[in-house]
Amino acid sequence: MNFTVGFKPLLGDAHSMDNLEKQLICPICLEMFSKPVVILPCQHNLCRKCANDVFQASNPLWQSRGSTTVSSGGRFRCPSCRHEVVLDRHGVYGLQRNLLVENIIDIYKQESSRPLHSKAEQHLMCEEHEEEKINIYCLSCEVPTCSLCKVFGAHKDCEVAPLPTIYKRQKSELSDGIAMLVAGNDRVQAVITQMEEVCQTIEDNSRRQKQLLTQRFESLCAVLEERKAELLQALAREQEQKLQRVRGLIRQYGDHLEASSKLVESAIQSMEEPQMALYLQQAKELINKVGTMSKVELAGRPEPGYESMDQFSVSVEHVAEMLRTIDFQAGASGEEEDEEVPLDGEEGSAGPEEERPDGPEGTGGH
Numbered sequence: 001m002n003f004t005v006g007f008k009p010l011l012g013d014a015h016s017m018d019n020l021e022k023q024l025i026c027p028i029c030l031e032m033f034s035k036p037v038v039i040l041p042c043q044h045n046l047c048r049k050c051a052n053d054v055f056q057a058s059n060p061l062w063q064s065r066g067s068t069t070v071s072s073g074g075r076f077r078c079p080s081c082r083h084e085v086v087l088d089r090h091g092v093y094g095l096q097r098n099l100l101v102e103n104i105i106d107i108y109k110q111e112s113s114r115p116l117h118s119k120a121e122q123h124l125m126c127e128e129h130e131e132e133k134i135n136i137y138c139l140s141c142e143v144p145t146c147s148l149c150k151v152f153g154a155h156k157d158c159e160v161a162p163l164p165t166i167y168k169r170q171k172s173e174l175s176d177g178i179a180m181l182v183a184g185n186d187r188v189q190a191v192i193t194q195m196e197e198v199c200q201t202i203e204d205n206s207r208r209q210k211q212l213l214t215q216r217f218e219s220l221c222a223v224l225e226e227r228k229a230e231l232l233q234a235l236a237r238e239q240e241q242k243l244q245r246v247r248g249l250i251r252q253y254g255d256h257l258e259a260s261s262k263l264v265e266s267a268i269q270s271m272e273e274p275q276m277a278l279y280l281q282q283a284k285e286l287i288n289k290v291g292t293m294s295k296v297e298l299a300g301r302p303e304p305g306y307e308s309m310d311q312f313s314v315s316v317e318h319v320a321e322m323l324r325t326i327d328f329q330a331g332a333s334g335e336e337e338d339e340e341v342p343l344d345g346e347e348g349s350a351g352p353e354e355e356r357p358d359g360p361e362g363t364g365g366h
């Protein structure tokens with residue numbers, strides 16, 4: 001749509017303002033007339049100052065108002081039409097002021113210093129009929145138009161309605177639309193807020209799960225440490241028992257060795273007895289003692305392999321393998337389940353939340 005815009009006041013249109021400004025230019029100073037403005041008998045206007053300049057230029061001897069040297073007021077030619085202007089004794093001060101032009105200049109200056117013309121004064125005019133205001137609405141073409149267009153013009157077969165009716169209708173339509181959009185924006189904002197809360201919850205949940213994970217591994221390490229201590233203790237106990245037993249045997253063997261050595265010593269001494277009778281007094285007893293000593297049943301020795309501690313080795317390969325396969329429980333959040341924020345609170349409603357990728361809670365089952 002392309003409409004020419006007309007303005008009710010004459011001064012409103014930029015184009016007419018330009019034309020008007022041209023009419024208000026002084027032919028001497030080439031600027032807008034400055035007050036006071038005088039009108040010459042030929043109906044042309046001049047600033048009084050410029051009229052005086054022109055007059056002085058053509059009457060160099062004329063001194064001033066009330067001068068005694070020149071009796072008449074002098075004369076000069078209109079710079080626009082060369083018509084001769086005869087002045088009285090008051091010179092240019094005797095020329096009539098053009099109050100109409102002065103007023104127009106005042107209004108023009110006011111008008112052009114105003115930044116925008118009041119919108120209420122604007123009327124959209126028909127492009128086809130420049131004199132006609134746009135005052136009806138064509139329902140068929142969905143454009144505003146003028147009465148003449150309806151009667152004779154482009155819209156003569158169209159259905160039209162009064163401008164205010166359609167104005168009210170479309171204004172309420174647009175304001176409904178605005179309200180809907182605002183409500184929609186509120187919903188989007190709500191979704192954003194909700195998703196920001198989801199981010200916060202993700203951070204909280206992750207922090208808690210990290211703590212739990214660390215606790216789980218620490219307790220696992222504690223189990224290992226505890227079991228290690230138990231096994232070391234058992235090993236130490238067995239070590240002590242074995243050593244006690246073997247050391248007991250060593251003591252027994254030592255005692256026997258000592259007794260046997262003493263017997264050997266006293267037997268050798270008696271062998272050196274030169275007196276046959278004396279020798280025979282002790283010999284039988286010694287022979288019996290040596291015989292007994294040699295027949296003493298010793299307590300036995302540790303069976304072969306007794307020193308081995310091989311039975312205290314542990315096989316941890318399968319446990320290590322299990323440790324390596326420690327993993328998250330798929331699809332289950334365990335004992336923390338009740339604290340989870342339900343992510344699918346608005347199931348079925350269309351919106352950005354549908355683009356949210358499913359978390360582990362969404363894909364797995366229990």
Ligand SMILES: [Zn+2]
Pocket residue numbers: 026027028029030031033034046047049050
């Ligand atoms: Zn001038």
Ligand SMILES: [Zn+2]
Pocket residue numbers: 040042043044078079080081082083
């Ligand atoms: Zn003139």
Ligand SMILES: [Zn+2]
Pocket residue numbers: 126127128129132145146147148149153
């Ligand atoms: Zn028209």
Ligand SMILES: [Zn+2]
Pocket residue numbers: 138139140141142154155158159
């Ligand atoms: Zn139409």
